[in-house]
Every structure is written in C-alpha cells, then in structure tokens.
Amino acid sequence: MTVNLLKAIITAVEQSGYEVHATVCDMGGSNYSLINQLKINEDNNSFDNPVDPTRNIHVFADVPHLLKLIRNHFLDHGFHSADSNETILCDSVRELIAVDKGNMKLAHKLTHQHVSVRGYKRQKVSFAVQLLSNTVSQALCFLGERGEIKSAGWLLTAQFIKLVNDWFDIMNSSLRIDPSGKRNAFR
Structure with a gap:
C-alpha cells in the first residue's frame, strides 16, 4: 500500500x-x-x-493483532505497572491452570497451551482472547481471595487481564450500540 x-x-x-x-x-x-x-x-x-x-x-x-502482541509480551516479558512499581507476570495464570482442574473448572477454556504457545499457534487470535478474558480474571480473583493462588501478583494480574478484556470488547465491537451496553463501539 x-x-x-x-x-x-x-x-x-x-x-x-x-x-x-x-x-x-x-x-x-x-x-x-x-x-x-x-x-x-x-x-x-x-x-x-x-x-x-x-x-x-x-x-x-488492527485490534486482534494488537491483542496477540499484548499476549505475547505478557507471556515473554510481562508488563511493568507504574502505579504499583511491580511487574505483571504470567506466573499466577500458570498457577491457575495447575490449581483449576476437574469437572468444575472456573476457567474452562484455559489450558497449558495458552501459556506455552509457540510458532504458528501464536497467530491464533482465539488463544489470546481466551487467555486475556474476563473469565480468567474472575477465576484468578476467586481462587486468589480463597488463598489457592499463592503468586504474589495475582490481583494485579487479574486487574490487568480484565482491563485488556474490556478494551478488546470495546475496540473489537461490530455493533454501534450493544444491547448489553458493555461493547458499544466508539462514536
């Protein structure tokens, strides 16, 4: 072009x-x-x-492309939080995968593949969407508050994932007005 x-x-x-x-x-x-x-x-x-x-x-x-880049940086390096002066790492998500097992998984789509994605699989938007989802954020909060997630940064990681999820919902919206009010596109 x-x-x-x-x-x-x-x-x-x-x-x-x-x-x-x-x-x-x-x-x-x-x-x-x-x-x-x-x-x-x-x-x-x-x-x-x-x-x-x-x-x-x-x-x-391109928003899906940006989401994959955010996911890749999160997995490879983490993000530095200027507010808390901490680094947001994937450790608590790995711990969530290890703890959240059985028939009643909280983050039912999340697997080890989501945090060890390599090669051409890094091109799959669905893996990034599932990893950086509200479901994963809520599962981290639920299990973190119960003391089942031991990683020190679980809350900051959950907040980061929720922020990315909400940004993606708005920026990837195909509706001008969403009936739920959560995914209204910018006008």
Whole structure:
C-alpha cells in the first residue's frame, strides 16, 4: 500500500457516496512504512481526507493483532505497572491452570497451551482472547481471595487481564450500540 493508492481508494469510496472516517491495518513492515509516510504517531492519529480536508481520516491498528502482541509480551516479558512499581507476570495464570482442574473448572477454556504457545499457534487470535478474558480474571480473583493462588501478583494480574478484556470488547465491537451496553463501539 502506498499513500497515493490509499488516497485514490478513499477518493473512489467518497465519490461513490460513502464517507470514509478511518482506516485499519496490522503493524507489518509495509504498513508501518505507510503510517510513517502519513506522519501518524502517538501525537497524531489522523490525516486529511483527500476529498474533504475539513474531515480527518483516523488510523487504527488492527485490534486482534494488537491483542496477540499484548499476549505475547505478557507471556515473554510481562508488563511493568507504574502505579504499583511491580511487574505483571504470567506466573499466577500458570498457577491457575495447575490449581483449576476437574469437572468444575472456573476457567474452562484455559489450558497449558495458552501459556506455552509457540510458532504458528501464536497467530491464533482465539488463544489470546481466551487467555486475556474476563473469565480468567474472575477465576484468578476467586481462587486468589480463597488463598489457592499463592503468586504474589495475582490481583494485579487479574486487574490487568480484565482491563485488556474490556478494551478488546470495546475496540473489537461490530455493533454501534450493544444491547448489553458493555461493547458499544466508539462514536
């Protein structure tokens, strides 16, 4: 994709009677180059619409791709919490998998594969969604409060997973208005 081709596509769509408000891409090398050429950065997330310069076109990273990147970083390195000055690691999730066994599992989809995912399986969005889910967050809280999760950072990990889950629900929404009110897309 080039800047000229992107603007030509936007122009064709606009001339067909539709308004373009945003574009979405993964963070692959060629798209990263395009983003740089459009001068998109943490301080500027849009560029002028080539048909109507009074309207900006916002640039978003592909949300499922971002979720996989968050999962990979969580598994490989963890995240530093500036609030608590602690590192959020996957240790308590591994402990949850070890403790949560039997017929009545709390995190029923969570398996050892979710925390040891390698190679092409890291491309599976479903593994990332299941690991960074509200179900896993709630299971950590339930078992942590009962003293069955011994890892020191279980609560911070549960809060982090809930935050990522809620962000993903909003950003991955295909509904403008969700009946539950939990997954309303930004307007």
